[in-house]
Amino acid sequence: DTGVSQDPRHKITKRGQNVTFRCDPISEHNRLYWYRQTLGQGPEFLTYFQNEAQLEKSRLLSDRFSAERPKGSFSTLEIQRTEQGDSAMYLCASSSTSGGIEQYFGPGTRLTVT
Amino acid sequence: QKEVEQDPGPLSVPEGAIVSLNCTYSNSAFQYFMWYRQYSRKGPELLMYTYSSGNKEDGRFTAQVDKSSKYISLFIRDSQPSDSATYLCAMTGSTSGTYKYIFGTGTRLKVLA
Numbered sequence: 001d002t003g004v005s006q007d008p009r010h011k012i013t014k015r016g017q018n019v020t021f022r023c024d025p026i027s028e029h030n031r032l033y034w035y036r037q038t039l040g041q042g043p044e045f046l047t048y049f050q051n052e053a054q055l056e057k058s059r060l061l062s063d064r065f066s067a068e069r070p071k072g073s074f075s076t077l078e079i080q081r082t083e084q085g086d087s088a089m090y091l092c093a094s095s096s097t098s099g100g101i102e103q104y105f106g107p108g109t110r111l112t113v114t
Numbered sequence: 115q116k117e118v119e120q121d122p123g124p125l126s127v128p129e130g131a132i133v134s135l136n137c138t139y140s141n142s143a144f145q146y147f148m149w150y151r152q153y154s155r156k157g158p159e160l161l162m163y164t165y166s167s168g169n170k171e172d173g174r175f176t177a178q179v180d181k182s183s184k185y186i187s188l189f190i191r192d193s194q195p196s197d198s199a200t201y202l203c204a205m206t207g208s209t210s211g212t213y214k215y216i217f218g219t220g221t222r223l224k225v226l227a
Contacts, residue, residue: 004157033214040122042202042217043158056212091157101146101206101213105157 004106006092012112013082020078021109025094032075033103034067036060037089046090049075050097082113117141120203120218128226133190137203137218140184144205146213147179149188152200152220161201162188193225 005024013019025032030051035043046065048056051072061067064082069075079086089110093103120137127133135149146165150158162177164170164186170177176189186205190197200222204215 006157031213033212035215040219042118042120042204042219043215044217045214048212048214050212056214089155095213100163102148102160102163103213103215104160105150107157108155110155 004092004094004104006090006106006109008109009107010110010112012114015082015084015113017082018078018080019082019111020076021090021092021111023075023077023092023106025074025092026096026104029094029096029104030072031095031097031103032069033093033095034075034077035091035093037091037108038087043091046077079111082111084113087111087113115140117216118203118205118218121221122219124222124224126224126226127193129193129195131193131225133193133197133223133225135188135190135201135203135221135223137186137205138184139186139205139216141205141207141216142181142184143207143209144216145207146205147177147186148204148206148215149175149177150202150204151197152202154200158202193223195225195227198224 032049034046037043049069089108149162152158178187200220202220203218
């Protein structure tokens with residue numbers, strides 16, 4: 001068990017470009033969450049998958065954001081036409097329905113939009 | 115008003131001090147209460163997890179939940195410089211269905227050697 005991994009760790013992009021982040025949860029964890037954290041704030045919930053089904057999306061997730069978990073394993077988060085306000089740390093967490101409700105976080109992807 | 119309130123600090127204490135970190139919340143549906151530690155530019159690391167009211171101890175860390183007051187605390191005994199980090203409280207309940215977490219803003223702690 002190597003923990004939750006995220007790729008890339010850092011991304012610098014110009015405004016208007018598209019970016020895609022990847023999250024690999026702890027193996028056999030069927031719940032996967034995306035959060036966004038800005039400087040000086042706690043993480044804010046973006047979206048939730050149980051297996052491959054996306055069961056909840058936050059109002060924070062505008063139509064420029066899309067997330068997938070095609071085979072119920074890794075997940076991707078894509079941001080289209082990035083804006084400076086999208087600059088943040090994007091965190092992925094996973095947990096198991098057969099275990100407790102504890103979520104284990106990855107190291108995050110830090111996005112800077114210039 | 116935010117669902118979860120947490121004093122952002124920073125909180126500076128001398129090495130060996132007892133640290134008290136607190137959060138208040140407004141949603142009575144919260145049943146599970148977590149504390150995470152986050153070092154600069156890293157992901158949050160789970161420290162403690164408590165269900166409903168009561169105390170839980172793990173080494174130098176003690177978590178307390180008072181649901182009647184909607185108040186939770188994390189105590190760190192014999193604090194060390196390596197404890198210097200941001201401490202985040204998080205909460206959830208089964209009514210959310212997804213068990214998504216609601217976080218406080220985090221308290222920055224600095225333990226001085």
